[in-house]
Amino acid sequence: MKILLIGEYSRLHNSLKEGLEKLGHHVTIIGFGDDFKDYPVDIKLQEYYQTGRSKFLKQVIFKLFKLDLVSRNIQKQFQSYTSQLTHYDVVQLINENAFKTIPKVEKKLLEYIFSHNKNVFLLSCGTDYTSVNYALNKKFKYSILTPYFENRESKKSYYYALKFSTKAYKDLHQYIYKNVKGIIASDLDYHIPLEHNPKYLGLAPNPINTDTLKYSEVDSSNKIVIFHGVNASKYYKKGNNFFTEALEIIQKKHPDKVEILTVTNLPYHEYINTFNKAHIVLDQVYAYDQGFNALEAMAKGKVVFTGAEQDWLSYYNVKENTVAINALPNVEYLVKTLEWLILNPKTIETISKNARRFIESEHYYIDSAKHYLDLWTKVKNA
Incomplete structure (x- = not known):
């Protein structure tokens, strides 16, 4: 056609x-x-x-x-x-x-x-x-x-x-x-x-083109790298303010365990490569499902904080916090969930593999x- x-x-x-x-x-x-x-x-x-x-x-x-x-x-x-x-x-x-x-x-x-x-x-x-x-x-x-x-x-x-x-x-x-x-x-x-x-x-x-977005094994033996990509014109609309506050707390509490990368308004080809070394990607808060940035990050095996509401869990028949993390407009919750991952790096490895499999099965x-x-x-x- x-x-x-x-x-x-x-x-x-x-x-x-x-x-x-x-x-x-x-x-x-x-x-x-x-x-x-x-x-x-x-x-x-x-x-x-x-x-x-x-x-x-x-x-x-x-x-x-x-x-x-x-x-x-x-x-x-x-x-x-x-x-x-x-x-x-x-x-x-x-x-x-x-x-x-x-x-x-x-x-x-x-x-x-x-x-x-x-x-x-x-x-x-x-x-x-x-x-x-x-x-x-x-x-x-x-x-x-x-x-x-x-x-x-x-x-x-x-x-x-x-x-x-x-x-x-x-x-x-x-x-x-x-x-x-x-x-x-x-x-x-x-x-x-x-x-x-x-x-x-x-x-x-x-x-999602998983033929070009290659999965790489997560190495959680060193610092956990957290990536926060910001579209300046949609800072509050995406809930980036909650991520910023949570990251400030995490940086103070776990300076030896984390490395935080924050970037703003990167063109696509730079954005997609910049988060390659990240373990965790902070995408958006006010969503029920994942948008493109989140899905492409998941295809690369990142643990993504994004829309993953109960409606989404039911639609795709997946369990909470096994494929993606539901990001809520609550700093305390975000800090607690980030800490859970930072202190349990093997969980990051498991979610990483699950995320890639999910993209291959549902978004190929x-x-x-x-x-x-x-x-x-x-x-x-x-």
Whole structure:
């Protein structure tokens, strides 16, 4: 099949592409590369007016004339590639704002995609209308919006999520749902809000390329290395503040037993290699399931503090703290759990092996690609 993947978050579409190509399909990705992470894409879109004088100009123009220069520029780029965006057997949007333009422009771009491709699917991955409103109604016990509810960050800093609850984005959401053949969730944080939705096709576990992510045996005979990777723009949203506090306590209590590595905003190729020597990786707090960074770390045999709620344990039929550690927004709990691992290094070795086996059995990229193909084909041929 000829497949178009629109957008990229955390390397999901790249890994899916690798699996689909192994199965003999032709795949094209169009997108931005996910900001500073700079993932490879086949058709590269650029997001200008993000810094300095150009950003100031953009803000002034929007204030005076309600004209969004970023969206206008992306629309121009899109128009130069239209001949490469037609007649695909399957098209998948990474989420409801895959082109990162304002709703009015997004609709125009999607109108072209819908009119020139028969089978378009939506991936619920990242913030969207359904997941944000589910979180706003506090149906999760905690979510990425928890720091917002607790006034840790301003409403402005949460615009990337809260915009999906506005009328313009609700209209965009309804337009997309009307035109796509079905919706797929990338993990439980998006699966749970979509349950019972008539267009929901099911969860397709994130594809992880374990052929390129090599497992290395954990040596726990020396200092335990703890890795904390920070995305500065999502410091509170990921719960990094809890990890920072916990690490300060651990460093004081066990200076001879641990080495702590903290990095900020590393491009993907640097990030994935920087944590190679780590035993433990601190990923995120406000999640029920693992995102891509956590899964790739687990593939390398790291003990990852991430989303591993009871819903996830039940879904995959695994026992608590045997595959990944459920990170909670509680410093005392994080310190206690880190200490348990530091003082029981053999447990780190066991979880490391379990994590790799779990990724191979539940997230292997070729199996995941087959799962997507099954979901697409089932609806496409209906």
